[in-house]
Every structure is written in structure tokens, then in C-alpha cells.
Amino acid sequence: MKKIVFGFAVMALAVASAADTYRVTLFQPSVVAGKELKPGEYKVTVDGNKAVISQGKNNSVQADVKVESADTKYGATSVRYMNGEGKYKVQEIRVGNTKTKLVFSNQDQAG
Numbered sequence: 001m002k003k004i005v006f007g008f009a010v011m012a013l014a015v016a017s018a019a020d021t022y023r024v025t026l027f028q029p030s031v032v033a034g035k036e037l038k039p040g041e042y043k044v045t046v047d048g049n050k051a052v053i054s055q056g057k058n059n060s061v062q063a064d065v066k067v068e069s070a071d072t073k074y075g076a077t078s079v080r081y082m083n084g085e086g087k088y089k090v091q092e093i094r095v096g097n098t099k100t101k102l103v104f105s106n107q108d109q110a111g
Contacts, residue, residue, distance in 0.1 A: 019047035022095050022102075024077055031089045032104065033063035044093065044102070051102060066103040073099050 022044045030037050032053055045052045046065060054060035077096035081088040093102040 019045050020100075021045050022077070022093070022100075024053075024079060024093055026079065028088055030079070030081070031087045032061050035061040036087070037061065046102065051104070064105045066105065068101040068103055070094075070099045070101055073097060074101075 051065040074094045078094045080092045082091045
């Protein structure tokens with residue numbers, strides 16, 4: 001019985017480690033997948049082509065994302081916006097000290 005429990009624990013750990021997690025600071029109200037996020041610190045968890053941006057337990061949004069790799073590392077984390085209808089929509093997040101760029105799509109649909 002202990003072997004079965006251990007097997008499930010190892011499998012759960014492997015699944016949990018499949019997602020990448022980053023930190024980002026939004027300095028202005030920002031729209032992701034149709035939801036407006038207030039300025040502040042957020043955790044971004046990427047699993048495949050989905051990203052969850054969260055702050056605390058009850059404030060999160062899920063969005064479609066494409067993970068791209070740059071030729072060189074980004075010096076700092078930065079957020080690029082598209083300005084539409086007076087709102088700043090997150091277009092991409094460039095993750096500091098990595099070559100990772102998160103490109104967001106379907107910005108007008110809630111996730």
C-alpha cells in the first residue's frame with residue numbers, strides 16, 4: 001500500500017512541476033482575457049498554452065498564451081500593452097533573466 005501512495009505522490013509532483021511560474025508587477029490597471037486587474041504583484045503560472053495570472057486566492061484570470069524564446073535574455077521583466085478603448089490590454093510579458101516571452105491572444109474574450 002505504501003508503494004501505491006508513494007507512486008501517486010511522485011506522479012503528482014511531476015505534474016505540478018510541469019507548469020512554469022513567474023512574478024510580474026502591473027503598474028497600471030491592465031486587462032487580461034477581458035478581466036481588468038488592479039496594479040500590484042501577480043503570479044503567472046504557465047502550463048502548455050494556458051496562463052493563470054493570480055493575486056491571492058480569489059483574484060485570478062486564465063488566458064491563452066504562446067510561449068516564445070528570444071535570442072538573448074531579458075534584463076528585467078516587462079509588460080507590453082496594446083491600448084484599445086482607453087484600456088491597457090496585456091499583449092506580452094517578457095520575463096527578466098530568461099529568454100522567455102509570453103504572448104497573449106484572444107484578449108477580448110474572458111477566460
